[in-house]
Amino acid sequence: MKALSIRVRGQVQGVGFRPYIWQLAREFGLRGRVLNDPEGVLIEAAGPGLDGFLDALPHRAPTLARVDAVEVSDFSGALPEKFEIAASRGTGAETRVTPDAATCPDCLAEIRDEGRRRGYAFTNCTHCGPRFTILHGLPYDRAQTTMAGFTMCQDCRAEYADPADRRFHAQPVACPACGPRLWFEAAGREVPTDPIATAAALLRVGSILAVKGLGGFHLACDARNVGAVALLRARKRRPGKPFAVMAREADLAMIVQATDADLALLRDAAAPVVLMQGTGALAEGIAPGIDTLGVMLPYTPLHHLLLDAFGGPLVMTSGNLSGEPQVIGNDEARIKLSAFADGFLMHDRDIARRLDDSVERAMPPLVLRRARGRVPGTLPLPPGFEDTPQVVAYGGQMKAAICLLKNGQALLGHHLGELDEALTWDAFRQADADYAALFDHRPALVAVDLHPDYRATRHGVTRAETEGLKLHRIQHHHAHLASCLAENRWPLDGGKVAGIVLDGTGLGPDGTVWGGELLLGNYLGCARRAWLKPAPLPGGDRAAVEPWRNALVRLDQAGLSDWADTLFPAQNRALLRQAIAAGVNAPMSSSAGRLFDAVAACLGLCPARQSYEGEAAMRLEALSTAAMPWPFDLDGGEIDPAPGFRSFHAGLWPDLASTAGGFQIGLAQAFAHPARALVETGEAQAIALSGGCFQNAALLHHTLQALEGLPVLFHRSTPANDGGLALGQAVIAAAQHNLAAEAS
Missing domain, CATH: 3.90.870.30 (DHBP synthase)
Incomplete structure (x- = not known):
């Protein structure tokens, strides 16, 4: 009787795949075995129902399984008389x-x-x-x-x-x-009572609870209690950044306007934080100045039991000191979170690695933070990358994440944070070693950002030099473009695309700071075809924290210096202008992110200082409504916002909301127009949208509207922000390597 060896590749371990195969084999009258090994699942079987078994195999797999490939070959070895589940074989990691x-x-x-x-x-x-x-x-x-x-x-x-x-x-x-085992403790000692009931009682009186979850500790409080939310903000020293909320599905209608798409995403096995329109029923301090709430459903039995006992929605935010990674160990929590929490819901199952909650939108589909529930899920590489060597890419300085290429798949690692923070830097290095060991990864190529002073860049350079690996330095915005292409499986030979890349900052090949770009290119290279008119970044990094600085330079460029003096009377404008004129710590930049900050400051949205990254832009998005678009000038590839500022000053929009909306619509159209021309003239085959500004759902919507009728690629399952940067770096390095190999 014919016998076959059947190799199943994909996400097939830890999902009930072997018992599924066992049951399927019995249904089709097969004898043989199924087992796990480093490459996935291996089936060795014989019987008259083999053809039917193979037809059914990929279509009836368990919910969590992802079958990438089924490979069949003849088998000549001995088989048991019945079908059995055999012990795992081998060591190493070739599977997901x-x-x-x-x-x-x-x-x-x-x-x-x-x-x-x-x-x-x-x-x-x-x-x-x-x-x-x-x-x-x-x-x-x-x-x-x-x-x-x-x-x-x-x-x-x-x-x-x-x-x-x-x-x-x-x-x-x-x-x-x-x-x-689960227990409740306070003041460093276990309280011998029902831990869930005690924790719920603590929350009801407005206190703060530390909860040990899957990927780390959360800090929780009553989401309807204004005083509790204010207390948590004061203790965490987090004045404005939105808090996530955990709620039972039965409570959703009270707190958010959830669409069918929102509900489907909330119920996904990944259980991400989903951004939705709030109803205003919760404490105002949860998301100051923002009209959306980040909400997740309970995703562990512990969370379900706690919310059932409490009877309402809870703030559920990362348990960490400001800027540090999330706490994962019990002793670490006692040391670092005691100043925040009045009680702890603890258990004794260790956490092998910290994972923040993923943050996503349902419509348009957007991933803002790729973490728990999504990682370490892999992405298939596009056609043309079949023979790619193993690659490691290290991303950027912000929203750090590592990417590995192996066996035709890209593994984009979990969100780590900002590498300026020492403990996040430690976590980055630990993640690098962790991923390499766990996935048996031995890279031939290392890819890093072009900026020489990023910690991730220095780390990659050192590794390449130490291990004798080929190093690829990848320009920041080219990497953004390539990450969008790779996610959308744009073929290696698919032709050039027009890439609209809008973000905060990234080093350009000309030595200036880029951030508002229209690129024409592919995986192998790109050229800058249009860009936001550069303006100084007065004070360097301080310009990203104090929006008034960006407003001052843009208003000065527009001939509106007197208006700038009126808007920002308390700021030291004269000294800043002197520094700009002297070229002291004021690099030129085409940053779209800083343009958002400038407009927000003119509208009075946190002009002096942002309490968290992106606050001004998020408030601008929340404020905006449909309106007449701002005018921009396009001259020789330079997109100048000065006409919009002059129109704003002249009172062409009746209120702040229409001004904010008009700016975003105008910016979308200003970049869409030359991008459309590249497709219509045949220079580009499609348009790709990337960069952190496209986390803004309104900007993405307006840009898609302006590009209607054209093929447009955008991010759905990887972050448009720097969290997706390593994916782009990795595929560029692979493409350049493949080209060099062909040439030789």
């Missing part, structure tokens, strides 16, 4: 790792019903629960996770060993008799 997944309906019902797992905060099965946050190594077996120290009781072992049970080989399987 499943991200952490939100509690499934079956497990949720179990913790609420009578039975041995009623009220158990660590209930899970093959369809849900921790994965990446507990994993030490591959293959994905219990001994390689932080569950290794918890010996299964007889009941759990029976479930684990039964191929017909949904907990068959669920590595974190546990129950109150044998698994992790």
Whole structure:
């Protein structure tokens, strides 16, 4: 009888794939075996139903599975008389790792019903629960996770060993008799009471609770209590940055205007924070000056139990000192969070790696922060990259993330943060070593940003020199363009595209600071075809913190210096103008991000200082309404906003909202017009939109409107901001390597 070896590649470990194969093989009358190995899942089988089995295999896979490829070859070895699940083979990592997944309906019902797992905060099965946050190594077996120290009781072992049970080989399987333990503590000591009930009571009186989750600690408080929210802000020294909220689905209608697309994203196994229109029902201090709320559903049994006991929505924000990475260890939490929290909801299952919550929009689909639930999911590389060597790319200084290329896949790592912060820098280096070891990654190429002083750049240069690897320095905005192309699987030979790249700052090849660019190019290179008229960045990095500085230089350029003096009377304008005239710490920049800051400052939106990155632009977006577009001049490729400022000063818009809306519409049209021309003349085959400014849903909408009828690529599953930069760097390095290899 014919026997086959069937290799299944993709996200097929830790998702119930082997029991699925076992059941499918029995249905089709096969004998043989299925097992995990470093490349994924291997099936060795024989029987008259092989053809039907192969047809059904990719189409009936478990919910969390992602089948990338099914490879079939003849098998001549011995097979068992029945079909069995065999022990894992080999070491190494050639397969994908499943991200952490939100509690499934079956497990949720179990913790609420009578039975041995009623009220158990660590209930899970093959369809849900921790994965990446507990994993030490591959293959994905219990001994390689932080569950290794918890010996299964007889009941759990029976479930684990039964191929017909949904907990068959669920590595974190546990129950109150044998698994992790939950407790409440205050003042450094455990309180011998019901931990969930005690925590809920603490929250009801307006206190702050530290909660140990999947990827780290959160700080929680009553989202309807103005005083509690103010207390949390005061303790965290976080005056304005929006807080995320966790709410039960039954409470959503009270707090947000959720669309069907919003609900679908909220219910996704990744359980991200979803940005939605708020109703105003929660404490005003949750998102000052912003009309959207970031809301997530409970995604672990612990969260479900806590929200059920509390009976309403909670602020659920990262447990960390300002600027530092999220706390993950119990002792670390006691040291660092005691000044913030009045009590702790603790447990004894270790977190292998910290992961912040992912942040996304449903419509238009946008990923602002790629983290828990999405990582380490991989992206297939576009056609033409099949023979790409292994590559590591290190991203930029802000919103740091690492990208690995291997086996035709790109693994864009989790959000790490700003590398200026020492502990984030430590976390970056740890993540580099962690990913390399976990995925058995041995790069031939290293890709870094063109800016020589970025910490990520210096790290990549040092590694390349130390290990004798080929180094590729990639211009910042070219990397943004390529990241959009790669996500959209634009072929290596797909032709040139017009890339509208709008962001804060990035070093240009001419030595100036870029940030508002229209590029024509592909993976191999690009040329600048239009750009925002450069203006000084007075004070260098301080210009990104104090919006009035950007307003002053743009108004001076527009011949409106007297108006600038009226708008900013308390600022030291004369000294700043002297520094600009002398060229002291005032590099020229085409930054679209700083133009947003300038307009916001003119509208009175946090002109003196931003309390967090992007505050002025976010408030501008929230304020805006549809209006007549601002005029921009296009002269020899230079896009000049001065006419818009002069029109603003002349009173062409009746109020702040129409002024803000008119600016964003005008900016979208100013870049869309020359981009459209590149497609219509045949120089470009499509248009790509990238850069952090395209996190702004209004700007993205207006740009898509202005490009209607043309092929447009934009980010849906990777960040448009610097969190996606490493993906672009990696594919550019791979393309350049492939070209050099062909030439030789």
